[in-house]
Amino acid sequence: MGNFMELVRNENMKIYSRLRTWIMMGIMLVIMLAASIVVLLLDEGVKSMWTVLNSEVFSGTMLVTIFTVIIAADSVAGEFSSGTIKLLLIRPWSRSKILLSKYISVIQFAIFFLAVLFVWTYIWNGLFFGFSSGSLQELTNESSTGSVWSFVLSGLGLQFISMMLTTVTISFLLSTVFRSGGLSIGLSLFLMFMSDTIAGLMSLIDKPWKDYFWFMQSNLTQYLSNGPDVTHEHTIYFSLGILLVYYVVFLAITWWQFMRRDITS
Amino acid sequence: MSEPIVQLSNVTKRIGNRTIIDHLTLDLHPGEVYGFLGPNGSGKTTTIRMMVGLMKLTEGEITIKGHSITDSFEKAIRQVGAIVENPEMYKYLSGYKNLVHYARMVPGITRQRIDEVVKLVGLQGRIHDKVKTYSLGMRQRLGVAQAIMHKPSLLILDEPTNGLDPVGIRELRDYLRHLAKSEGITVFVSSHLLSEMELMCDRVAIIQHGKLIDERVISQDGPAKDAVSRYRFEVDRPSEALELLAQHSAVVTQEGIELDTDRETAAWINAQLVSAGLKVYGFRPHVKSLEEQFLEVTGGETVG
Ligand SMILES: Nc1ncnc2c1ncn2[C@@H]1O[C@H](COP(=O)(O)OP(=O)(O)OP(=O)(O)O)[C@@H](O)[C@H]1O
Ligand SMILES: [Mg+2]
Numbered sequence: 396m397g398n399f400m401e402l403v404r405n406e407n408m409k410i411y412s413r414l415r416t417w418i419m420m421g422i423m424l425v426i427m428l429a430a431s432i433v434v435l436l437l438d439e440g441v442k443s444m445w446t447v448l449n450s451e452v453f454s455g456t457m458l459v460t461i462f463t464v465i466i467a468a469d470s471v472a473g474e475f476s477s478g479t480i481k482l483l484l485i486r487p488w489s490r491s492k493i494l495l496s497k498y499i500s501v502i503q504f505a506i507f508f509l510a511v512l513f514v515w516t517y518i519w520n521g522l523f524f525g526f527s528s529g530s531l532q533e534l535t536n537e538s539s540t541g542s543v544w545s546f547v548l549s550g551l552g553l554q555f556i557s558m559m560l561t562t563v564t565i566s567f568l569l570s571t572v573f574r575s576g577g578l579s580i581g582l583s584l585f586l587m588f589m590s591d592t593i594a595g596l597m598s599l600i601d602k603p604w605k606d607y608f609w610f611m612q613s614n615l616t617q618y619l620s621n622g623p624d625v626t627h628e629h630t631i632y633f634s635l636g637i638l639l640v641y642y643v644v645f646l647a648i649t650w651w652q653f654m655r656r657d658i659t660s
Numbered sequence: 661m662s663e664p665i666v667q668l669s670n671v672t673k674r675i676g677n678r679t680i681i682d683h684l685t686l687d688l689h690p691g692e693v694y695g696f697l698g699p700n701g702s703g704k705t706t707t708i709r710m711m712v713g714l715m716k717l718t719e720g721e722i723t724i725k726g727h728s729i730t731d732s733f734e735k736a737i738r739q740v741g742a743i744v745e746n747p748e749m750y751k752y753l754s755g756y757k758n759l760v761h762y763a764r765m766v767p768g769i770t771r772q773r774i775d776e777v778v779k780l781v782g783l784q785g786r787i788h789d790k791v792k793t794y795s796l797g798m799r800q801r802l803g804v805a806q807a808i809m810h811k812p813s814l815l816i817l818d819e820p821t822n823g824l825d826p827v828g829i830r831e832l833r834d835y836l837r838h839l840a841k842s843e844g845i846t847v848f849v850s851s852h853l854l855s856e857m858e859l860m861c862d863r864v865a866i867i868q869h870g871k872l873i874d875e876r877v878i879s880q881d882g883p884a885k886d887a888v889s890r891y892r893f894e895v896d897r898p899s900e901a902l903e904l905l906a907q908h909s910a911v912v913t914q915e916g917i918e919l920d921t922d923r924e925t926a927a928w929i930n931a932q933l934v935s936a937g938l939k940v941y942g943f944r945p946h947v948k949s950l951e952e953q954f955l956e957v958t959g960g961e962t963v964g
Contacts, residue, residue, distance in 0.1 A: 401764040408761065413752050478748035482806065485712045486765040487738040658714035 399492060406500035410466060419462045423508065426458065427451055427516050435523045444520040445529035445543050451520070452547060453616075455512045456554045463505040463558070464566040464583050465576075470497045471567065471653070472576040475660045490654045498567060502559060509555060513548075535620055546619065553615040560638040561613050562587040568649045574660070612637045665690045665846050666711075666814055670720035673706055673870070680706050681870040683720070688848060690813070693840045695857040695864035695878075696850040699958055703870040704850040705745055708818050711848075712742050724814055738766070741812035743820060747803025751792040755783060755802050758791060759809065766810040777805045782831070796823035804832065808839070815839065816848045821856055833860045854954050866957055874957045891926045892918050894941040895933060904936055905929065918946075 410416055434447050441447060471494070474480040484490060529543040562583050569579030590610040597605045605611060612634035618627060664687035673681040681703045688694050698704050709715040711722055713729050713736070722729045727736035749758045759778070763769035778787050781801040791799065800823050807815060815836070821829045837860065839845045851857055857864055858878060866874040894916040895901045901917050902910055908929070910919035921929065926943060933940050 397765065397767045405761050405764055408757065409750060409753070412757070477751070478746065479750055481714060481744045482748065482762065484714060485737055485740065485742055485744075486762065487734045488765060489734060655716075657716060658709065 397487065399496065402488065402493060402496035403499050403503075406470070406496050407503065410470075410500060410504060416466070419465070420508070420511065423455065423458055423462070423512060424515055427455055427512065428519055430454075431516070431519045431523055441524055442533045443527050443529045444517075444524040445527070445547065446533050447524060448516050448520045449534055449547055449550070451516045452513060452551055453554070455516065456509065456551065456558070459505060459508045459512060460558045460562055460587065461584060462508060463501060463563050464587075465580055466504050467501045467563050467566040468570045468576040468579040468583070470501055470570065472570040472574050472579060475574040476576070478660050480658055480660060484658060491650055494571070494650060494653045501563065501567060505555065505559065505563065509551060513551065550616050550619055553619070556635075557613050557615045557638070560642045561590075561609055564642060564645045564649075568645045571649045571653050606633075607637060609638055609641045662689055664688060665725055666848070667723045668707075668711070668720070669722075671707070671710060671717055671722060672719035673703075673710060673715065674718045679870060681710070684867070684870070684872055686865060686872070686875075688814070688846050690846055691840050691844040692862045693836055693847045693849065693860055695861035696848060696867070697852065697854065697857060697864050697954060698850075698867040699852065702868050704867065705818055706870075707867075708742070708744055708816055708848075708850060711816060712740060712744065713737055714744065738810075739813045740816060741807035741810060741814070742816040742818075743800075743803040743807055744816075744818050746822075747799050747806075749791045749799060749802055749806075752790065754790055755787045755794065755798075758802065759787075759806060762806045763809060769810055773809060777809050780808075780835070781805045797825055797828055800824055801828070811843075812845065814846045814848065818850050819852075820849060821851065821853055829856065836860060866954060868958050888920055888922050889945040890918060891921055891929075891943055891945050892916065893929070893933065893943040896939040896941075900936070901933055901938055904932060904938075916941075 430451055431447060434441060474483055483493060486493075531541050531543055531546055534543065534546060565586060566579050566583035569582055570576060573579060590613055593608075594610040594614075597608060597611060606629065612629075615631065615634060618631040618634070666686075666688040668684055668686045671681055671684045672679065684703075684707060686694075696704055696707070706715065710717055711724075711729065713733050717730065722736075724736040725739050727739075729736045749755070750761070753761070756774070756778070759774050763774055775784075778784050781804050783798065783801050783805065786794070786798060791802065794802065800820065804817070804820065807817065817836075820832060824832060833856070836847050836849070840847050840862075849857070849860065861878050863875065863877050865872055892913070892915065893901065898912045898917050902912055905917070905919065908919045908921065910917045919929075923945075926945070930940055930943055
């Protein structure tokens with residue numbers, strides 16, 4: 396029938412027509428630039444642009460996660476609270492495709508912001524500390540060889556996967572189930588910030604089943620450091636597998652809820 | 661009569677153990693304007709929500725052009741344009757972008773078509789302003805625009821005159837009748853503005869407590885010549901008139917007398933009264949307005 400990409404285009408139009416989105420972008424750019432300026436002024440021992448860039452990208456990803464959670468939460472709940480869901484769902488498209496278009500637009504938002512984050516920090520840190528190809532020794536303590544680019548970009552990619560598989564999808568789920576943007580933002584960010592604490596507590600438990608909680612497996616970047624002297628409890632495939640199982644369950648609940656529900660708003 | 665384009669058969673909705681719609685059966689025909697009347701809370705909006713697939717049916721079936729809204733939703737809904745309750749739009753987008761949004765969801769709507777409907781609903785001056793700056797009536801007009809943009813064969817409007825000014829109401833009424841008569845679109849309008857319905861509809865259904873309690877044809881050309889209706893005669897001596905018209909079962913009222921008869925007989929009665937020396941100040945048929953009929957059948961109850 397119609398062209399599915401038109402639905403995604405609609406969702407993108409709704410996201411990027413709002414001032415809110417560009418305020419988030421502004422906040423991210425200002426914070427990253429300010430961080431580089433502070434380092435430039437206060438720290439004389441900077442080895443290369445890559446050390447600053449790497450830590451900025453790492454913390455910037457947290458910020459992008461928060462922003463993506465806000466977009467994901469509003470994507471479904473916002474349509475309910477404004478009542479526009481009624482006019483959206485009486486079109487020749489199944490509910491599942493409409494939900495999918497929303498989900499895709501959320502993923503695109505995260506990718507877009509992460510790309511801007513990387514380009515922005517690359518440009519400013521290059522200008523401040525000199526563009527260089529860098530070496531891995533500056534970033535990791537091991538004497539591993541390899542490209543800095545691939546190290547930083549893999550870190551970014553793994554953080555992206557981890558955030559999409561857990562926090563953002565949980566926010567999308569809660570937004571669909573409770574139809575309340577505030578509740579889903581609050582709860583999913585709470586889970587994100589608590590996950591390290593919970594993981595810390597759970598690692599004290601000496602039972603094999605503790606490994607099957609997503610908190611225990613959501614830190615994928617740990618697998619980046621794999622010198623001869625580093626040992627991991629599990630492989631990255633194990634962690635990804637656990638996260639994927641949760642992911643499928645989260646999505647199944649989201650879609651099931653959205654498709655069966657009577658629209659009474 | 662032609663094949664019905666929309667059929668509701670035994671449509672029932674229960675939420676919890678409350679029955680909100682109770683075995684509702686309706687047939688709508690191509691090109692008719694069908695009024696859906698009922699007091700507040702009688703189930704008009706709920707019925708409309710089921711017709712457009714926003715709510716599931718507990719029992720029964722709804723088909724639109726032969727497609728079941730439950731089993732082949734996409735085919736059925738393609739034929740439908742609707743406003744459900746208030747015309748809520750994306751407030752942070754312009755009216756035009758709102759229309760573009762819905763246009764993208766149905767293949768084949770051109771920019772020209774969008775401009776055409778914008779002109780039709782009279783929004784061309786404000787269409788590029790954000791919807792949050794619109795008045796209720798302007799939003800209602802935008803709602804109508806998105807509903808007719810893809811040339812549906814069934815137009816469902818839930819209280820469309822809500823918020824419109826008299827000119828807007830008149831325009832909408834004329835436009836809906838035009839759509840029905842010249843393009844063969846079926847229009848389903850709910851309202852509690854009874855006088856409105858009378859001017860606009862070919863048929864009306866009245867529901868109360870989710871049940872269909874009456875369905876009747878409204879004649880747009882006034883009552884037929886030989887139809888019997890209630891005539892009122894204003895006379896100076898009602899009791900004498902009553903005696904004269906003994907075989908007509910007339911009754912005395914404040915102004916004179918009242919009886920059921922047709923046009924010709926009424927004229928003849930007038931002559932009788934005058935020739936008997938009574939003064940007849942006037943006589944006229946009393947056509948019950950839909951409003952009176954509505955209050956009669958619903959027992960004047962306000963909330964169902
Ligand atoms: N989600 C719901 N849960 C329970 N009851 C509901 C729900 N939605 C509506 N109702 C009930 O269903 C009945 C019909 O409501 P509906 O909105 O269809 O009435 P209506 O005829 O459109 O009224 P109005 O003229 O006020 O618009 C009401 O008694 C209402 O309380
Ligand atoms: Mg209603």
